[in-house]
Amino acid sequence: MPRTVVSLLLAVAACLHMVAGTHAAGPRAIQLSVDQLVSDWYQREFGISVPRPAIFNDERAVDCRGDGHLTSTAYLRTGSTTADLLVLYLTRDGLNLINKFRRNVLMPGGRFNVLSVVVRHQATVGSDPISSWQVAQAAVNDTHVKFARDHGYSAPLVEFHNTNMLLEPSELSVPERRDIVAAALQRHNLAAGDDDIVMIINIDPARSEGGRTSPLPWRSIYVGNYAQWKTELRTTDWAAIARTSYQQLMAYFWGWQPGWTPTCGGTRLGHEPFITSPRLLGWEDVDGDGVPEVLDGTPYGRSTDPRY
């Protein structure tokens, strides 16, 4: 074989070795560096140590303009049910800050007592709405049971304990007014405690409206007739209303915003029926100690030393 051909083959082999070596080391090196960069951003922007941050950085997560970003969240417990939530939006390489938020929120874990009111609009909710609603509510709790089982947790991280009641439309003349809701509940010997979620399901066939939440001091979730239902709800409709109530609107109390995992239209990112990546809600073990961060006494690899 001519010497030049041998040299060329050796050169090609050396290049292939370099490429192979680069390929093997690259993603890990890049991943470690993004983790470190995000950790540095927490220190710089919030003065908080988050050595092992929870990161969501899926290229498919873009809004309808095609814009996406890296999202990181950290829940730092401030009480038995509350947390100081830190949120960072960064460019996907972790080098540039796009936005940051800091909020006092409900910790996305534990048992949530829900006072759930279904307004009796016979045309849409039918003659036995509570039975249909209970099936949909149970399916929501089942999603958390399944998630816990799949992750080897001994119990679900989130559990909704529902007290259901049916009210006549005349009892809730202005259902979005909390004083009217409170008075209606009182007539039925019910009162919402400070930690309760009051949920109003008002599928009024004559009224097209969306869902919304109200913050403290009385957390409430209101779901109107957002799909303009005119006829009796099917099982799948009740399931959709439950997802809106317990997966989406509830998540606002946990500090969630649609921008955490942006999508356009019906794009699915794999975390459904949850509204966002479970990692961002503290439901995964990010720092490798076997405890999901929402229950972790030293979350995100933090030290127990309060100075850090």
Ligand SMILES: [Ca+2]
């Ligand atoms: Ca952990």
